[in-house]
Amino acid sequence: MSVNPLFEKKDENETAEAVRKFKSAHEKDLETITQVLVKITSRSLDDIEPYLDKMLERLIRLEQEATTTEDHSSSFHRKEPFDSRQWQADMNILVQRVKLPVLPEEAFTRESIYGEHD
Known part of the structure; x- marks a missing residue:
């Protein structure tokens, strides 16, 4: 099955690197989110972290795909300068x-x- 080139997923290494950078940049916020999830779900930190990691990976992939789509479609939707x-x-x-x-x-x-x- 062929994939539309506009929606090709970024390289797995690139996504993993983006997740790592995001986690590093937002370490305190993610810690707070994790603590809240532990509290409201009554689950352990070890239970929640894999889900949070998957969610971050999905969100970053969506962002990457949106950026890729914008890159490809921007040539079709150029706004004319005000004359x-x-x-x-x-x-x-x-x-x-x-x-x-x-x-x-x-x-x-x-x-x-x-x-x-x-």
Whole structure:
């Protein structure tokens, strides 16, 4: 089964390294979370840590996949820079109340849009 390249998982080593860095950067917060989980679930630290590790790994993979998707799709969704001259020209047309043509109702019929298409 082939995997869409946009959603390919990052290398396992890369994910493991990202988890290690995340745990190192948030050591105190993770310790607090673990303590709370021990308290509210009445489970031991050894029971909770594997679940917490798996959850962190999944969250980091989701983030990596989202980043990969953004990297691939960013070329399709480039926002055009604001053009103040074009905006001013558009506003001048509105201010001058240029008589814009009014289209007849026939212009909005299915036949006029699609023609005699089967």
